Amino acid sequence: MSPIEQRPSLEDDELPSPSLAKPSPSPPSHSPELTLRALLPGLLIGTLLCFTNLYFGLQTGWISMMSLQSALLGYLLSLAPGFPKLPKFTPQENVILQTVAVATGTMPLAAGFVGIIPALGLLNVEDDGQPALLLGFWQGIGWAAAVAFFGVFLAAPLRKQVIIKENLPFPSGTATAQLISVMHSAPPSTLRHRRPAPTSSGGEYTALPTTTPSSDPDPDPESLPSADDSELSLTQLQADATQGWRALGWSFCASGLLTLGAYFVPVLFFIPVFDIFHRGLAREWLWWFSPSLSYVGQGIIMGFPITLSMNLGMLVGWGMLSPLSKLSGWAPGPVGDMQTGARGWILWTSLSIMCAESVVSLIPVVVEAVSLLFGRQKTAEEEEEEDEEDEERLVPTKWWAWGLAGTSVLGVLGVWAVFHDEGGKIWAVAIGFLMGGVLSVLGVRALGETDLNPVSGLGKISQLLFAVLQPGNVVANIIAGGVAEAGAQQAGDLMQDLKTGHLLHTSPRAQLYSQLLGSLFSIFVTVGAYDLYKRAYPIPGPAFPAPTAYVWLSLARLLRDGSLPPQSGKFMLASAGLAIAVAALKVRAQRSGYAWAKWVPSGVAFAIGFLNTPSFSIARLIGGVVEYAYYRRKGRGHEGIWLIIVASGFVLGEGTVSVLTLVLKTAGIGAATCWGCVDGVCPSC
Template sequence: MTKLSIPQVDGFVEIAIYYLYEHLLFWYDKYKIVNAGGFGSYLFGMSSKVAGLTTELKDADNIKDPKLGWMIGFMFVVSFLGLFSLVPLRKIMIIDYKLMYPSGTATAYLINGFHTAQGEKLAKKQVWLLGKCFIGSFFWGFFQWFYTGGDDCGFSSFPTLGLKAFQHKFFFDFSSTYVGVGMICPYLVNISVLLGGILSWGIMWPLVENQKGNWFPADISASSLHGLQGYKIFIAIAMILGDGVYNFVKVILKTSMSFVAAYRKRSTGTLPVSEDDQPDIDPSVTYDDEKRTEIFLKDQIPQWVAYAGYIAVAIISIITLPHIFPPLKWYYVLVTYIFAPILAFCNAYGCGLTDWSLASNYGKLAIFVIGAWAGSSDGGVLAGLAACGVMMSIVSTASDLMQDFKTGYLTLASPRSMFISQILGTSMGCVIGPCVFWLFYKAFSDVGEEASEYPAPYGIIYRNMAILGVQGFGSLPKHCLTLCYIFFALAIVVNFVRDMVGKKVARFIPIPMAMAIPFYLGPYFAIDMCIGSLILFVWEKVNKPKADSFGPAVASGLICGDGIWSLPQAFLALAKVKPPICMKFLSRSMNVKVDDFLSRS
């Protein structure tokens, strides 16, 4: 285990905190493998047990039952590409674009709260406030748990804006995590997310839903991609891709132009120091920012390591994956790896803005593209699900790595040490994750059955997506592709306008990537984030110096406390301890019917 290099750290508490962070990062990578490994979704959807729940494409070519050996091998060949894909762009994402990565920023503030250059007295106040918010957020999550004893129960389903608005996901769900995220994210990002939610769930989806029976069947399942869900997922993907591709191309062009300019300058024999070479001084850059940038760029990860690592792992995968999944031909894998860095950039960019990783959406895109390419007659379902796993692993680990690089940047940690820690943690996760799933799978013989305690609903959902995918994009509901083209182009146009009008005007133009996130998820978390922004805005108006000093501590405490609560909540679920109360909200007319029914029984 390599040690994180933190300069200017003294005292037992500070050292203990940084060692704790190092080991948490190391073990967190194992969890991320389980999350992106698809053990309850695409990977389990390959099994004969899930295939038996479907009505078509249940032949042997489209089934792959879980086995410990191939699962470990699969995890090893797909989990490392994301780590190498965006390493060359880490400076652009963290320093040039100044993306927030709210969870990474919150972790950094939690660590830095124990050691600050602004003085011991201020540090103690920050740590005390952070601790109070941390404890309050933790116990608020604990309190909410008591009221979640059923589906759609609890404060997270509180119709704060009315039942009609709740049906369209406009409500405040009392999430301290996203109130804290809203306090960290720039105002423009939060407003963009809210505008995206209003545009989609407030205007577009109700209009599309009115076309039920015309654009798509009226009796179709709400989760089917043949219906409204298809519009939500693919229009969101189109908008995200438009924004991501635009910024990716812009980065490539700027990099190429800088290389050309450097070559011309060298060839013309310009003196090492001249008036043209004097750097522009940005008065907004503080000494702390300069120091962070210096440390972040000093301990470089060589570019050739990233390129060679990506190519080497890609070659191994192209050779290995067709042996694990025969329908997944080598050229499918090759094409996936050619486009994967672009999609990884899109996901990491969106995660840096809003803290949401949409890895599952990119996986669904891979299901459609590869499944349609393979076709139903040549194991297309299995090929699509396997391609989903490949894509999800790449884009998920890429955004998670950038999140950790952001933490390292703010804490003056060694990027090289963090990268090595990621590789070691990922390696262990590739073994531990499949082993734990295998033990669970063998211990409970009814896993995946509808009437069991562990029905694994996402397994059947992903398999049905793959069945739909082999039919091609033409199987999507009416006008879905046309709307995708429009929103893809719209994202590019908005970005182009933002670049042309200058910073003073651009700060009033919404960000397409941030607007796209609620297209699929809903605007409820956007309301949380905007409340966080409102709290910070009022605080700054009342006492700006205090808000600047203590705002990040409050936000970090809210995020970390709510996040830590998920650990005991998981233990309670494993121990089969269920919440005692279901708090659910009904309309007055529905309540009358319920009371009448209960009085008769």
């Protein structure tokens, strides 16, 4: 790792080129945008992402927006034989395609199917006073529909403030716009951010880190392919379209075949390699290695700093606190038991770190929002910019006002219809949507400044409120957090896409249509996929532990009765204090534009390392190292796109083949052999 130098705040003439703050000149009014050849591939790619995000979300609690990958896959698809070529596929169509794909692909988190819904299935009469709540298919449709659109209409009124007036960087949205402009040989004018774009962060939900190549061995979000490379990149991509599909194909097939092989021979994903150091590390302490190419691909997408933070958390949680709690008698059960074992004990430390970092990261956002609310004097540098879009391309005020009101009312009625008074009194559910709207504003601003949408932390803030409004009601507490999480994520998704569209002159109205279409379609895809997984596997269970479900439920129980496992309170306070200090340092460094800010550990990524067994984190670290080494060697240029293609193939391969293994499991076809498996490790044996 090269030495890291302190970088002061950048002035306009020091900002790296190119970075995008304003859109390029408007395209001709007849340029196609909302077309079938953009919408249909967007729905197809989004469906693949939906299955993939549900699969990995239930395994690890982490999903990705995948906007960069969606744009790249859409562009490669436009070069494929048989794709309608007249008129030429435009950058604006590519924006619409990735908007639809993102809206479809992120619904598993927006509707809580990787956390909230599994948490309700963990309820029991002894601990919670009521049995588990297991939603049927149509109940799932009702819940998802209730929360799927509220955040979409929240984004429209915020666009003018955060994108036009304040010109927040939204690093991943900016990176996606740059990639699209390079591929289409239509670079926006080289205009710069007023402020440097902060380094990308990670979390339970994070927009895709900007992994485009740079000559700097430690690329920043602004280190993107330059306008000068556009013609070369376009020529290369067109000439090598077959090579691009070949790279995507072999990486997809390699990951898929390995996944299928691991289904029939489970030891392939549960190699007890650490037993060479101490017998029983796999069976008793859950230390094994999973050579999953999809995890490697996710590590490439996350980037080296995030995977490093995750593995630091893994070492502290599973290498130090897990054996400490077990050997001290604080967690006497089996290590993997979430109730009495070390895995459940270290969860509390993870929860305190998540909450602490979320609060700290939101403080500057709240301060700035309050100052704007009370009419802070604008400097000459902050004068309001005019929106260059034509009026007929914008979302009319009455549209988003009626949409926001309508989706709020329908959402309240929908949640109450599914859960009745178990999910809270109808007035309390209404307050939950109001709270979700306020918290969504904070989430959007945090995403715009830091590239991190702290939806999990925002949901927990809502849980704290409902501990007062509906004391003792665990279900209402979890549902309130789910409503806030859904609103913040949907609003953040569309705002990130609106930034991309703003830079490439795509109609905000067309993007609203795209988001609504993707969300509507994904309701049925997500609920159907979850229903299939639930029929084939216990959720949570060995194959799909759904770690964030325990986080939601544990906090709800803590707020109800205040009980904690032995000695965990002391570690929670100590870890929260340390997380606050580190998060404050990171926020300060990011806002000042220091280059070393990205190397300050991400608290949420650190905490995710606690929630997942070591195998998940180790494989991702391999991907992070590959990403760092590749860009250090290749530097700036079109060649960096191939790493994104390969990483996408790795991730999509396992996610897609998991549907096949799901069918096999449902049909009663299991593992072919348990040879080499360690008792108690492989879920199939």
